[in-house]
Amino acid sequence: MTLTPASVRSAVLEQIERTRHCSKADIERFIEESESRIISLDSQIDPLIELRDSKRARILAPDAQLNALVELRDSQRACVLALRYITSPVCTLPVELLSEIFKLSIEDGTHIQDAHRISQVCAHWRRVAHSTPRLWTRPLTVDLCKGKTVADGLKTWMLRSFPLPISISFMPLRMCEDINPAIVEEVLKVAPRSSSLLFPIMYLTPFSFVMQLAQRRLDSLEEMELGRIDKTDHSPLTFTAPRLRKFSMADPRPWQIIVPWTQLTDLVFHSHSHKDTFGILAQCTNLLRMSMTTVAWHRFPEAEPDNLVLGRLRTLILHFMEESGAITPFFDFISAPCLRILRLCVDQEQPWTPASFTTFQLRAPNITRLEFTRSNSLTSDDVVAVMIHAPSLTHLKISYCAECFDDVFVRTLYYKDGVKPLVPRLHNLFVRQWYHMVNFTETVLAGMIASRWRSDAELASDAAPPAVARWTHVEIDMRAHEWGSKFMEILRDVPPNVLVY
Amino acid sequence: MVLLVTSDNEQFQTEKDIVERSVLIKNMLEDVGESDQPIPLPNVSSSVLKKVTQPSTGPTEIDVRGRYLSTASTTVESPSRPPILEQSQDETRKRTTDISEWDQKFITVDQEMLFEIILAANYLDIKSLLCRRWLQDGSQHDQGARPPEEIRKLFNIVNDFTPEEEAQIKKENEWAEDR
Incomplete structure (x- = not known):
């Protein structure tokens, strides 16, 4: 007999039974007794082994006798291990507490290794881990194209999480890859208790899989992301997902996917058509956050849509891509009275119509954060017009907008005593321009920043509250730009934790 | 200050902000309101409560045998108890684990006390003291797991x-x- 996990297990069971009514002192005595026996047995075994290994030996060691002694010694060793285990402090932990500690030991980034590590310590821990579904519910990434062993492993993992909701994301899929039906089957089995199903939005989502998903009740589903669907002529797919709140879709034909639009709070989609977009948005009355990328909105419809009120919308992210003609009238038909955050990306080919945007701003008077990214069709005059109609603005971010950030724009932010300031609540400014700047003077920028800065002492001595907010953060990222000494001199009083350049 | 009474009938005057880390005691205090009445803790012994409520003096570590050390001190072994495991010199090199969750409290305990503290933490509902890090690799401080x-x-x-x-x-x- 050699010590194997199985022999240790039977020793543990035997010793648990033996020590059921024993005190700790009794068990310690048992350990001492066994250890004495091991020493004694070793003293008998060693000479026999020496004899057997000796080339001079004329008489072969009696193998049967040696084996019997070794077996006896190993059973005593197993006994000692078992007794030490039974009396170890870790065994005093109740199962519920052990399970709780296991849960605390799982990290998001390493949850598979963590859960396996814990469940591979001993049979008891394994049983506890397997009866703690929470250990097995962290987001799982699934590759639909892997082989059978992966399907089997996936099945085992998913079973351990039952009956709790699980979150699944999928590896990017390429057109030529074959999907393993066994893996699809395992995912479909758990689809009714999936809290999120996330396909990489810029990659392929297999139509056959989406179709099968749509045939199931997705009762736990709260978030779904679909990439491009690999079939163009399918009829609409309707999802039954009573808890769905977040939906993202890259497919240019979103009208062919029907989800419970009214209950959505977050929507991300690519739009190819004004008409369909307005049709969907008219149903999305509970949206809090929306991100839309327009693709080839060629003509605005002749019949103007009704004005859409997105009454709960807080965050709006819009990317008007190239070749999307006449997009700015979009703003003519949208009201967002609660809007706080607006991020715009307007590609160069897009004509910016300030009047449309101004009318939109009048219906969205509570914007506090504005971001312009890669909006090359906007001029500094356009941005100034936006500022004028954004009295609540606190954060402004301008990234890679070649025409927006120049002396004209900077001067409008300059604060002079006695003059009504533009965007008086602005306290956070971020500018990233990596192009060669034209019509830009460092000292004008420095003067503007300094005009809106007050030291603590100045603030304390001011009799009246300041007319403009003091900067909390200003960051000017102009890549390799060498700032002149005058710029630095003007801004020497602004602390480095506030001003970054 | 809050008066706590342990299972072995010892009384502890403890600062409120320390004892309120225990959800159990915090809830009791909220239910009772301002009062001089002692709070009974029938499942916590005085030796364990001392460890749980000791003021912070620096990072605490656990060596490979499960004994806690202060970073500033040398190993303090439990005098009444032999080492739990006999190991080679190489194996006994010190492995340390921060238990920053307990605000780096100073405790020097053997494994028996460690698990008593864990039981007490569970009773008192102090999640941070459940010491999940004892399952992680102390030698690397979060780099890799045991x-x-x-x-x-x-x-x-x-x-x-x-x-x-x-x-x-x-x-x-x-x-x-x-x-």
Whole structure:
């Protein structure tokens, strides 16, 4: 007999039974007794082994006798291990507490290794881990194209999480890859208790899989992301997902996917058509956050849509891509009275119509954060017009907008005593321009920043509250730009934790 | 200050902000309001409560035998108890684990006390003191985790898997690699 996990297990069971009514002192005595026996047995075994290994030996060691002694010694060793285990402090932990500690030991980034590590310590821990579904519910990434062993492993993992909701994301899929039906089957089995199903939005989502998903009740589903669907002529797919709140879709034909639009709070989609977009948005009355990328909105419809009120919308992210003609009238038909955050990306080919945007701003008077990214069709005059109609603005971010950030724009932010300031609540400014700047003077920028800065002492001595907010953060990222000494001199009083350049 | 009474009938005057880390005591205080009445803790002994409520004096560590050390001090072994495991010199090199969750409290305990503290933490509902890090690799401070063999060695746990379970473990490890 050699010590194997199985022999240790039977020793543990035997010793648990033996020590059921024993005190700790009794068990310690048992350990001492066994250890004495091991020493004694070793003293008998060693000479026999020496004899057997000796080339001079004329008489072969009696193998049967040696084996019997070794077996006896190993059973005593197993006994000692078992007794030490039974009396170890870790065994005093109740199962519920052990399970709780296991849960605390799982990290998001390493949850598979963590859960396996814990469940591979001993049979008891394994049983506890397997009866703690929470250990097995962290987001799982699934590759639909892997082989059978992966399907089997996936099945085992998913079973351990039952009956709790699980979150699944999928590896990017390429057109030529074959999907393993066994893996699809395992995912479909758990689809009714999936809290999120996330396909990489810029990659392929297999139509056959989406179709099968749509045939199931997705009762736990709260978030779904679909990439491009690999079939163009399918009829609409309707999802039954009573808890769905977040939906993202890259497919240019979103009208062919029907989800419970009214209950959505977050929507991300690519739009190819004004008409369909307005049709969907008219149903999305509970949206809090929306991100839309327009693709080839060629003509605005002749019949103007009704004005859409997105009454709960807080965050709006819009990317008007190239070749999307006449997009700015979009703003003519949208009201967002609660809007706080607006991020715009307007590609160069897009004509910016300030009047449309101004009318939109009048219906969205509570914007506090504005971001312009890669909006090359906007001029500094356009941005100034936006500022004028954004009295609540606190954060402004301008990234890679070649025409927006120049002396004209900077001067409008300059604060002079006695003059009504533009965007008086602005306290956070971020500018990233990596192009060669034209019509830009460092000292004008420095003067503007300094005009809106007050030291603590100045603030304390001011009799009246300041007319403009003091900067909390200003960051000017102009890549390799060498700032002149005058710029630095003007801004020497602004602390480095506030001003970054 | 709050008056706590332990299972062995000792009384402890403790600062309110310290005892309120226990959800159990915090809830009791909220229910009772301002009062001079002592709070009974029938499941916590005085020796454990002392460890739980000691003021912070620096990072606490656990060595490979499960004994807590102060970073500033040398190893303090429990005088009444022999080492839990006999190990080679190499194995006994010190492995440290911050338990920053307990605001780096100073405690010097053997494994028995460690698990008593864990039981008390559970009773008092102090999640942060459940010391999840005792399952992680102290030598690397969050870089990597203790493998099962090390957990076994540290806590006197035996590998008692059946051949079927071992085969299943092999498979699940292969899946984790291949997936």
